[in-house]
Amino acid sequence: QQQVKQSPQSLIVQKGGISIINCAYENTAFDYFPWYQQFPGKGPALLIAIRPDVSEKKEGRFTISFNKSAKQFSLHIMDSQPGDSATYFCAASIGETSGSRLTFGEGTQLTVNP
């Protein structure tokens, strides 16, 4: 019940295309859903996050869509660029304050071809 399932495992997109990564969760107590971006040899960095009281959040080219009834959320990267090539992790936690334990998805390796 603590798992977060992420798909696809890998994704190849052409420059300018839309990248879509999906996640599903079981634990209805989760109420904070961040996405992290990780480059090779680096630690994960927070990209964008959403709480379940909204269905969508947009920051620049990155948008999170959230479907509370389906217990699913997704990351959309518009106008994908080669610099977006990285591994993306969705995560979930109960609460978003310090001390909240993050449960991560398995990761999606995104490659954006020039």
Added chain:
Amino acid sequence: NAGVMQNPRHLVRRRGQEARLRCSPMKGHSHVYWYRQLPEEGLKFMVYLQKENIIDESGMPKERFSAEFPKEGPSILRIQQVVRGDSAAYFCASSPIDGGGNTIYFGEGSWLTVV
């Protein structure tokens, strides 16, 4: 403003040896978290510490693993009698005492290889 500092970045140990991984949180941060990333997998929570206190160690293996965050100095994740299955990237994160999710910062990780 230095970020979360982890060392060593890469560590090779023979089976049965001990591994010690260090983490210095960001300035002003009093919460430290350790996560483990096995090859081709996501990060798994291990332990959450505040100064001199272990708050949540529900993700720590029952044996051979221990963590501390002393009053002075870095947080240390200690793995005794390492086995090949311990080979992974170990990430430390830190946050301030009253921060939100957007104030959790990860270090660049320590890659442990057990040969």
